[in-house]
Amino acid sequence: MDFEKVILVVTLCLLLASSYRASGTRILSDLEDLALESQLKSINKLPIKSIQTEFGHIVDCIDINKQPSFDHPLLKDHKIQRIPNFLREKPKTRDLSKARPSMIGLAKGACPSGTVPICRTTKEDLLASKLLLNNIHPQATSSLNGSYSAFLQMEDKYYTGIEANITVYNPQVKEGQTYAQVYVQNGVNEDYFNLIATGWMVGPAIYNDGGSHFFAVYTDLNYNWWLSFRNKVVGYYPAELLFNLNKPQGIGWGGVAVGPPNGYIPPMESGSFPDGNPLHSSFTNIKYRNQLNTTLVPQSPHYQLIIDNPKCYDLKYDGYKNEELGFTFQIGGPGGPCPD
Template sequence: MVPQVVGWSPPTRPRYKINVDGSVFSTLESVGVGVLIRDSEGQVIAVLSKKINAPLGALEVEARAVEVGLEFARDTGVHDFILEGDSLSYRVSGARILTHEEDSLLEIQLKLINKPPVKSIQTEYGHIVDCIDINKQLAFDHPLLKHHKIQNAVIQMEKKKYYTGVEGSVTVYDPQVKEGQTYAQVYVYNGDDLNYYNLITTGWMVSPDIYHDGSPHFFAVFTDTNYNWWISIEGFVVGYYPKEIVFNLNQPQGLGWGGVAVGNPNGNSAPPMGSGEFSDGSNACEFSNIQYRNQENTTLAPQLPHYKIITDNPKCYDLKYDGYKNPEFGFTFKFGGPGGPCSN
């Protein structure tokens, strides 16, 4: 075997080149990240080596290396550079003037993304928040998501002054999702019903479009919120959302549990939800020990008339709340369905 010699080509003056790389130390459950900045003459401007105590995979450590490289460039005052890794090369410039054609194209894109809000809210800090219908969110303009059909089967608490927490356990399944995505979630939000203008949600998801496989994956999603929120699994903290990156969720007015199925735009068949069985199936997906905390930080379970069950399309998905089951499982409900031709 002949070793491959990898050459380094200098950037054109006055640009810099930043090379980043990462290494995985599996036995130590840690990774290493290296950053090297050189000028057009090949002279070393700055070097950084950093150990990160986290069990990241190969792709994750490469992404982290890019992140560390960009932060290092900012800290060293390097603004016009090419960033290179094992399988990437990006150019970042401090300033660039748009051509007339590019400016016109940008104006067209801006018109496309300016969605008419159903409601506008001014925060105490003076920010204007436009509430966009959930089915018209900008994310759904992406080619992989445009015109997707969203179906919910959830238990949602009544809107109150505010809540301070939500929890529950859910069985994990791997329904056969050929197109679209399906997930089970717990969430807190501010907004009108399911038209969230602010949201933190977590659970498991099956999405071939996102993960390129048919396996369930843990996920957490948030919109801009201003309160510290923690996500934990069986007592272990796995996510932290500080108030600096999230505004207007210091006192969430609503929360819930349940399933969501997102169908592809041109498909006539929606994906399954939960295990793929309706709530009366022997292997139906189940939430147990569902609880929430009110504004007094008291832990409670959903009781009538303080919650509602939302099923967008009972022909394809349903939900049955069983209430209190036993000391081990607490308050439970089952949900799901096979999907299929769910068009109304």
């Protein structure tokens, strides 16, 4: 399949909340509707300025000290950190001059100094929030619920950072969602599991369109984790909200495709199986940092490949390619009925 593509450069560093949009057919009771209205009044703060974007969203410029994050009881005494207190090497990026422009962000100076841009939350956003989190890590995927994953994952050591250049495609998704992401995680059960993931996804039921969207999500169950995009710091998840990610023991790069149980599963990444062409690599310049903050790359036998349905998706780790691409792997597949 031929898709337009850009390169998404993302980094998670130890030291991301996103807007979710959905359209559903479930009818809410009066009580549920009132509860959502109450949540919206609490979340959507009085803006200093509002911006109607060309993509149909309303972005509010909120006083940085009054942003809804500080409503969380654990952040009552939190002091905002504006700059990460660590140094890191500048990642290499491909020449993006011919790529489709990014749809992430606002024009420079759109929000006044001392404010932060926050996408105005809707009822649909609240209804969709759980849908994202339930599908974006390997432990959540299962052919029983119509979810399949392909990941390169590392475990059993402490990590302080993960990064990659992710090729952004726009596969056709009629039902379900498809994701390409990097993540950090810790814990092995629901009571102690914690995760941060970021990347791109296509989800018509979440965004009301068939386009590719940047996303970042975390479990709400102690160090700050910073998110950067194209070497620009986006923000961080406060340590107070991440009870066991001070020494995460799992990191990974890969994709998830989710469809209705026993139904059609959407494509992953480009929609094609890996073909060995380095120009088709989905993830390039993949790196991580260990507990000593040393930048490393995945090397055998310290990683594992998680491919739970090779009939529909596959992942091929190519290792080092060249100075521009670094360490790479290809991932993708057409989806379909996906028999076990």
